[in-house]
Amino acid sequence: MNIIRKAIGACLLILLSSACSKNEMTTFTLKDVSIKAEGPLFEGSNTIQGDISNQLKAFAQTHQFSIDDLATAKLKSVTIKQADSSVFDLFTSVKLQMVSEKSSMIDLGVINPITAGQKEIKLSVAGDQSNLLDLLKEEKFTIVADANMNKDHDGNVNWICQLEFELSYKK
């Protein structure tokens, strides 16, 4: 009887300690993500894309946790600049997505309309971010922008994206 009491007490203690242990939060930023499209580009929808290698492993190592300890990833902000610092007047809207060979494509954010004279655009972040963490953990993934253009453009398009994520992990 005494043993059973002790066992129940131990179980309760484990449950209580696991309920009390809070996840740590940190901010992870994918900086200077280059996405490109080769011209000529035509009025209407164009695809601008770039591949990224995993940066999360190195980040986790620096912050002394493992990517297996990650509980959640949430995209907080997305900004895009043109590599040559020009304005976005050729573009009327941009939708940003993320995909890998193993995972399905997910939405990251959208901006519509793009007001004239902007050198940097900030996208509204998608509400449904399921599978984001799985994608971030992969060795390689692709950022894909669907950009609507208001006229033809002979040159290439080179954009620099910055994506800021809030991560939670078990300590």
Added chain:
Amino acid sequence: MMKTIFSSLLLVAMMIPAANMFSKKTDADGDKLIGIWTPSDGRSKIKIEKIGSKYYGKIVWLKEPNDPQTSKPKLDKNNPDTAMRKTPLKGYRVFKDFNYKGNKEWSDGTVYDPKNGKTYSCVINMKDDNTIDIRGYVGIKTFGRTDTWKRTTL
């Protein structure tokens, strides 16, 4: 008896590589899907392109590009994710994540219906170089709907 068994095994061993040869899927065969297609109702045109090894399709032309209520370009107003509802339908990626399986079939992908904001499993079969069958379904392929699309230009 042993001779018969040996002959049967030899025949099977010879048939396996032959079967592989006939069902071999190549990038060139898969890429036949790339291009611009129009559904049977002729109200839109979809451009299918390749990202990595998968195929994606987006709306590049709409017969009625503007919303009659606002007279502005149609938006994805039925998207279950409210944050994405201001995405224009022109340029919208309605086909996602198709893999070429060989035998003129692309599957594992989804098709999005902007009319109701629902996403369905989908399989694409090429009947000839300029005709594809698009079958959208929920759960089992048997309970779905097929539309025949024709290759077109912008």
